[in-house]
Amino acid sequence: MDNNLLILAGISLITIFVTYLLTKQSVNKKVGQYKSIDEALTKSKKAQEALKEAIAAAEKELCRINAETANLQALKGQDDSLKTSIQEQQASFQKAQNSLNELIESIDQNEDKLNELMSSIDLYSRLDEYTTHGHFEMPEYLYETSNRYVSEIKDIRQQQKEMIKEKTAITFPESTIISNDNAFNKKILNGQVKLMLTAFNVECDMLIAKVSPSSFDRTLERIEKLANNLEKSAATLECGFDIDYIELKFEECKLQYQYILKKQEEIIEQKLIKEQIREEQRAIKEFEKAIAEAEKEEKMYRNLLDKARGELSKATDQERIEMEQKIAILEQQLAEAETKEERAKSMAEQTRKGHVYVISNIGSFGEDVYKIGLTRRLEPMDRVKELGDASVPFSFDVHAMIFTDDAPALESALHREFHRQRVNAVNTRKEFFNVDLVEIQEAVNKISGIEAEFKMTALAEDYHESLRLTATA
Incomplete structure (x- = not known):
């Protein structure tokens, strides 16, 4: 133990001695670099001052680095909260975007409904005056012409x-x-x-x-x-x-x-x-033709009757019975021809006589839509057939055929009665009305005083058969 201490002490003394020699050698070398000690001290002070300035600058830079490090640490501490806030904002934005898409879709649907509603109404008419066919009501005119x-x-x-x-x-x-x-x-x-x-x-x-x-x-x-x-x-x-x-x-x-x-x-x-004048002229021509045909028919039956009566005096008993029966038939036919002629002449003299008809066409116009018109033809059904053959897919059903001495007056009165129920409020030549058939019957009875016969059921055979065939096809 002691020997070891002695050895260590010796080694330490040797180390100190060597260090002394080296230091002395370095000092002597440095002393040799300067002309005097004052010069060495001056340069040492300058070096010391430069070192102090460097240390001060380093300390300043260290403070700046410490401040930035603190800021970075603070920002890093806020990073998680910022991420959470951004995620929340993204979720809120997505929710708002979904709500906006739903709102846009709702707006589009409402616009479609609005356009559909606007297309079915007329801006001039009041809401409670719209007709089911979309025509505007005629205004209350201020003046007559x-x-x-x-x-x-x-x-x-x-x-x-x-x-x-x-x-x-x-x-x-x-x-x-x-x-x-x-x-x-x-x-x-x-x-x-x-x-x-x-x-x-x-x-x-x-x-x-x-x-x-x-x-x-x-x-x-x-x-x-x-x-x-x-x-x-x-x-x-x-x-x-x-x-x-x-x-x-x-x-x-x-x-x-x-x-x-x-x-x-x-x-x-x-x-x-003009149409009325043409209709009257057409009716007059029909009456004149009917009168001519009736006169011709009457003349024919008179000739046949005269001939039969002439032959009667020459006939045998058996032939006499047959001839008398033939004469009776000829007399009846002659009476009918005379009646037909008188009727044609009477209507020709009074052209306002005619038939006011009420007809419907469910297949073409739907239910509760009726045409109210007039005809002066001797066979009024010819006019109805003519209308059915014109430009409609189905024939008309006749609900009433009213003969009157003043057909234009009755027709005009009915048209005025149901003016607000016109299907076409612009063109009054279109004589279609959206009205109940019972109301028409009551109006006819009230205006004309005639207990007119009405058929309340519309057969519409072709229309219903077409529906049946379409359903089974």
């Missing part, structure tokens, strides 16, 4: 011209300040007024000229919107339309709309009159 409407429209337009002439169509300030030149200011103001009136009147003329039953309400709205837009464009100059002038435009639009319908109605009435 289209010429009266033309006169009233001219009067309305004259009132508009007077307002323009008197400078009351548009309200505007007496003066406006744009520049120091009053004449220039007035010129600008007058130009703005003229521009507004020109634009408004030209656009209104175009809108009113195209007005129709389906666009009447929209036309009034567009006139009002046009006036508002023009007023907004001139708001800086405080120019605006007088309400009386706008109301005159509304009145002109209303009159023009009713004028168009009244004109159409008059054209249809003229066509009806």
Whole structure:
């Protein structure tokens, strides 16, 4: 133990000695580099100061690195919460996207329903006045003739011209300040007024000229919107339309709309009159033909009867019996021919006599739709067959065939009675009505005083057979 300590002590002394020698050698070497100790101390101080500056810069950089490290650690700490927040936002966005898709789909469905609803109604009629066939109701006319409407429209337009002439169509300030030149200011103001009136009147003329039953309400709205837009464009100059002038435009639009319908109605009435004249002429020709045929038939039976009576005096007893029977038949045929001739002559003298018919066609028009018309033909069923052969897939069922001395009057009265039930409210030549058959029977009895016989059941044989064949096919 002691020997080991001695050995270690010796080794330490040797190490110290060697280190001393080396240090001394290094110092002597460095001392040799400098001219004096002061120079060595000066350079050492400079080196020390540079080292201090480097240490200070290193400490500053270390502080910056520590601060960034702290921020990074803070951000890393927030990373999980940010990820969670992003995931929640993504889930919320997906949910909102799904809701938006559902809302868009709902909007598309509602738009389809709205379009379907709008296509089945007319904008001019009130909701409770729509017919099942989509036609608008005729308005309550202000005047009786289209010429009266033309006169009233001219009067309305004259009132508009007077307002323009008197400078009351548009309200505007007496003066406006744009520049120091009053004449220039007035010129600008007058130009703005003229521009507004020109634009408004030209656009209104175009809108009113195209007005129709389906666009009447929209036309009034567009006139009002046009006036508002023009007023907004001139708001800086405080120019605006007088309400009386706008109301005159509304009145002109209303009159023009009713004028168009009244004109159409008059054209249809003229066509009806011409058709009635043609029908009467056709009926007269039929009566004249029937009279000629009846006279010819009567002459033939008279000749046969005279011949038979002449032969009767020469006949035997057996032949006499046969001849008497033949004469009786000829006398009956002659009486029928005379009756037929008298009836044809009577109807020819009174062309207003005829048959008012009530017919239906379920296969073509559906149930509770009836045609109410008249015919002056000697065989009224010919007219019904003619209608069935025209352009409908099935023949008509006859519910009533009413003979009257004034068929046009009865027909017109029934048409007025069921005017609001017309299937086609525009063309009054279309004599179809959506009404119950019992109501028609009651109206006929009330108007004519005739207890008319009605067949309440529509056979519609071809239609029902067609349904059966289609179902079994």
